[in-house]
Amino acid sequence: MVENGDFVLPGEELGFSEELIAGRGTYEEDGRIYASNVGTLVIDMKERKMEVKPGTSVPPEPKVGDLVIGKIVDIKPQVAIVHVAKLEGVERGLPGAVTGVIRIANVRDSYVSDLEREFQVGDIVLAKIIRIERELQLTTVPKETGVIKSFCPDCNVGAEKVGRSQTLCPQCGKKRTGKLAASYGSGQV
Numbered sequence: 001m002v003e004n005g006d007f008v009l010p011g012e013e014l015g016f017s018e019e020l021i022a023g024r025g026t027y028e029e030d031g032r033i034y035a036s037n038v039g040t041l042v043i044d045m046k047e048r049k050m051e052v053k054p055g056t057s058v059p060p061e062p063k064v065g066d067l068v069i070g071k072i073v074d075i076k077p078q079v080a081i082v083h084v085a086k087l088e089g090v091e092r093g094l095p096g097a098v099t100g101v102i103r104i105a106n107v108r109d110s111y112v113s114d115l116e117r118e119f120q121v122g123d124i125v126l127a128k129i130i131r132i133e134r135e136l137q138l139t140t141v142p143k144e145t146g147v148i149k150s151f152c153p154d155c156n157v158g159a160e161k162v163g164r165s166q167t168l169c170p171q172c173g174k175k176r177t178g179k180l181a182a183s184y185g186s187g188q189v
């Protein structure tokens, strides 16, 4: 028998209608309840009702103010290009390729003259959405945002944070600067 929280498919038998009410995403037939949607079964014992929530099949939609996680894929004089993979704290990835841009003015709260001193290709960044255009306009000014993981380009190992804006390769000792997030290396990626 199915349980609360199970992933169910249309036509799947969920229970008896004398015990529970057939709610949204379900239908009743010959005293039994069946799923009419793909989704997650929610059994509300207080209301004695069954529902199938399509929640898990709806892709997450980015909103202004959301934090996103992505990878720096290109650095131009005025912008860093980010392949946005997911919203922070949301298990499911975004549908398809979403591109984000971090303009040089939105990197940190002080003047930045050289974007290559802040980011390098391959860095994993946590950034906040400030505008949604054809691309997501991102900022790494807030303290909690910035690079959360970086790799030594020579050794391809994860670099350690050694200062507020510096990382060190544990293998070759190479140092670099960057706009690091307060939570750099805390292992959330």
Ligand SMILES: [Zn+2]
Pocket: 152, 153, 154, 155, 156, 169, 170, 171, 172, 173, 174
């Ligand atoms: Zn190295």
